[in-house]
Amino acid sequence: xxITTPLTDEVIEKLKAGxxxxxxxxxxxxxxxxxxxxxxxxxxxxxxxxxxxGQIIYYMGPxxxxxxxxxxxxxxxxxxxMDPYAPxxxxxxxxxxxxxxxxxxxxxxxxxxxxxxxxxxxxxxAALIAKRIKSAQVIAYENLGPEALRRLEVxxxxxxxxxxxxxxxAYEEGxxxxxxxx
Amino acid sequence: xxxxGYQEIVDTVARLSMGANYYLGQDLLAALRRxxxxxxxxxGREVLDQILENAQVAAEERxxxxxxxxxxxxxxxxxxxxHLVGGGLTEAVNEGVRRGYEEGYLRKSVTERPFSARIxxxxxTPAVIHTEIVPGDRLKITVLPKGGGSExxxxxxxxxxxxxxxxxxxxxxxxxxRSGANPCPPTIVGVGVGGTVDKAMxxxxxxxxxxxxxxxxDPEVVELERDILEAVNRLGIGPMGFGGRxxxxxxxxxxxxxxxxSLPVAVNLQCHSARHKxxxx
Numbered sequence: 167x168x169i170t171t172p173l174t175d176e177v178i179e180k181l182k183a184g185x186x187x188x189x190x191x192x193x194x195x196x197x198x199x200x201x202x203x204x205x206x207x208x209x210x211x212x213x214x215x216x217x218x219x220g221q222i223i224y225y226m227g228p229x230x231x232x233x234x235x236x237x238x239x240x241x242x243x244x245x246x247x248m249d250p251y252a253p254x255x256x257x258x259x260x261x262x263x264x265x266x267x268x269x270x271x272x273x274x275x276x277x278x279x280x281x282x283x284x285x286x287x288x289x290x291x292a293a294l295i296a297k298r299i300k301s302a303q304v305i306a307y308e309n310l311g312p313e314a315l316r317r318l319e320v321x322x323x324x325x326x327x328x329x330x331x332x333x334x335x336a337y338e339e340g341x342x343x344x345x346x347x348x
Numbered sequence: 349x350x351x352x353g354y355q356e357i358v359d360t361v362a363r364l365s366m367g368a369n370y371y372l373g374q375d376l377l378a379a380l381r382r383x384x385x386x387x388x389x390x391x392g393r394e395v396l397d398q399i400l401e402n403a404q405v406a407a408e409e410r411x412x413x414x415x416x417x418x419x420x421x422x423x424x425x426x427x428x429x430x431h432l433v434g435g436g437l438t439e440a441v442n443e444g445v446r447r448g449y450e451e452g453y454l455r456k457s458v459t460e461r462p463f464s465a466r467i468x469x470x471x472x473t474p475a476v477i478h479t480e481i482v483p484g485d486r487l488k489i490t491v492l493p494k495g496g497g498s499e500x501x502x503x504x505x506x507x508x509x510x511x512x513x514x515x516x517x518x519x520x521x522x523x524x525x526r527s528g529a530n531p532c533p534p535t536i537v538g539v540g541v542g543g544t545v546d547k548a549m550x551x552x553x554x555x556x557x558x559x560x561x562x563x564x565x566d567p568e569v570v571e572l573e574r575d576i577l578e579a580v581n582r583l584g585i586g587p588m589g590f591g592g593r594x595x596x597x598x599x600x601x602x603x604x605x606x607x608x609x610s611l612p613v614a615v616n617l618q619c620h621s622a623r624h625k626x627x628x629x
Binding site: 230231232238239241243244246267268288289294297310311312336337341342343345348 | 388
């Protein structure tokens with residue numbers, strides 16, 4: 167299924183755990199330190215560096231771009247480290263998260279409550295993933311280096327729905343299908 | 349006495365840092381291709397295809413295999429008859445890392461003040477350096493860039509000797525199960541059994557330098573590796589955790605004698621992008 171950003175409820179309602187999608191449009195990039203700063207900003211009553219309504223955040227810290235390239239290798243980082251921050255951003259209107267690895271129960275509950283999805287991309291396929299990124303721009307927290315907040319334009323960026331709004335979880339379902347007893 | 353120059357060490361560490369991050373070893377590529385044949389899950393096979401294609405793109409374009417180019421772990425085996433000239437050994441290694449990560453467009457992933465400000469050191473130093481003095485007059489340098497995602501999936505338990513072989517199996521399998529998709533499976537499961545706490549983890553990490561799937565020289569350990577690998581691959585986690593047969597490519601176990609009261613077991617998982625390169629000066 168091809169999807170474009172920003173995400174609407176109508177699209178989110180169609181997505182089921184295990185679905186393969188390609189994403190086209192603008193996505194935002196932030197990981198550990200950028201999340202910490204965003205939440206500190208919200209706590210102080212400030213505004214986020216971008217409007218999260220309908221947007222997707224990709225948990226990633228890229229390798230430096232070589233001359234003439236928009237970005238270096240750009241695969242996902244492990245998502246659970248953003249779990250303490252994610253429900254707050256979902257409450258602010260964020261509709262999608264991209265990373266790898268499973269999410270906590272509070273995050274999964276918040277995804278159902280605010281109608282948001284969690285996608286995974288193949289970790290360690292970072293050179294390949296970079297090919298789907300057409301442009302990249304640092305939009306805030308530049309001094310965090312690889313952890314700065316970025317805006318990307320992506321085209322046919324391949325992802326898999328891990329958690330949908332119906333409680334589905336592609337990791338649990340996949341594991342149950344292939345687990346064997348001795 | 350044979351002399352080894354500071355600049356030679358710097359150049360070698362820089363070259364190995366780049367090479368390790370661009371090129372997977374033939375042993376690993378062969379293991380990934382075997383995994384594809386064994387994998388029953390269609391999505392699992394697709395993931396393995398992407399991993400193999402990524403390795404090709406990275407090598408052709410000299411691009412990092414993974415954006416996480418790791419904290420740089422460096423193993424040095426220094427011949428006791430070699431004489432280092434022109435500068436300090438630690439400085440040479442860190443200068444090599446600094447240069448390799450800058451010139452190679454590798455990500456700087458090291459942060460100081462770990463529990464507070466977490467300020468990026470901006471050159472990926474300091475490296476974690478292990479130095480051993482060995483016979484001879486050569487210097488062997490091994491660079492292992494270790495990504496944070498798999499490094500975070502590390503476990504240590506001081507078992508009671510009564511727990512024995514089954515206790516080791518249970519702890520390792522439970523560790524892999526608990527880690528799920530986080531360490532980027534299919535992994536290499538590095539295990540250290542014996543020694544002291546620090547020695548056990550050192551063994552677990554050093555086991556990752558072994559050729560993928562090459563058995564231990566100790567037949568008793570070979571059997572344990574095989575039994576744990578079978579149990580791990582029954583878990584169903586599969587490539588990148590989407591379900592499948594191949595959760596681990598190999599289990600590598602290194603052992604060391606331990607105290608009569610102890611049975612330390614350390615687990616250090618290595619993602620499928622199992623990168624390391626060596627050179628001898």
